Amino acid sequence: MARKFQVTFDCADPDRLARFWADALHYRLEEPPDGFATWAAYWADRGLQEEIPDGYDSVVDPDGAGPGIWFQRVPEGKVVKNRVHLDIQVTEGRAVPVEVRRRQVDTEAERLVGLGATLVRAVPGGGIPDYYAVTMLDPEGNEFCLS
Structure with a gap:
């Protein structure tokens, strides 16, 4: 169970x-x-x-x-990269064309920046032709990804 x-x-x-x-x-x-x-x-x-x-x-x-x-x-601040992070799926996945997913991910990234997140970088491809994601930081610097 x-x-x-x-x-x-x-x-x-x-x-x-x-x-x-x-x-x-x-x-x-x-x-x-x-x-x-x-x-x-x-x-x-x-x-x-x-x-x-x-x-x-x-x-x-x-x-x-x-x-x-x-x-x-906790009293101490974050000093190194997270060993675990959240990957948040904001699209319907690969059934949707990558151009559409890119717009969906970028729109959500903009919304989260408005809430206090920081956009770190886009991760197009990564060796996979139809993949797109962005890496972000929450307001305290914890890494997470949107795809």
């Missing part, structure tokens, strides 16, 4: 990344558990002694199909 899992991002500002990734993935911000008005109240109840700023720290797939994502505040 397959196991459920969540993806965890270490970060400086969980609320900022939760909001970015909710928009990027068409997910929703995860509300605090029943009985808690905020995530800060929930974490304080769990015995976390450090000050937790009010805001969101996780996102979920509204359809329940994809994994949840939790944004864990």
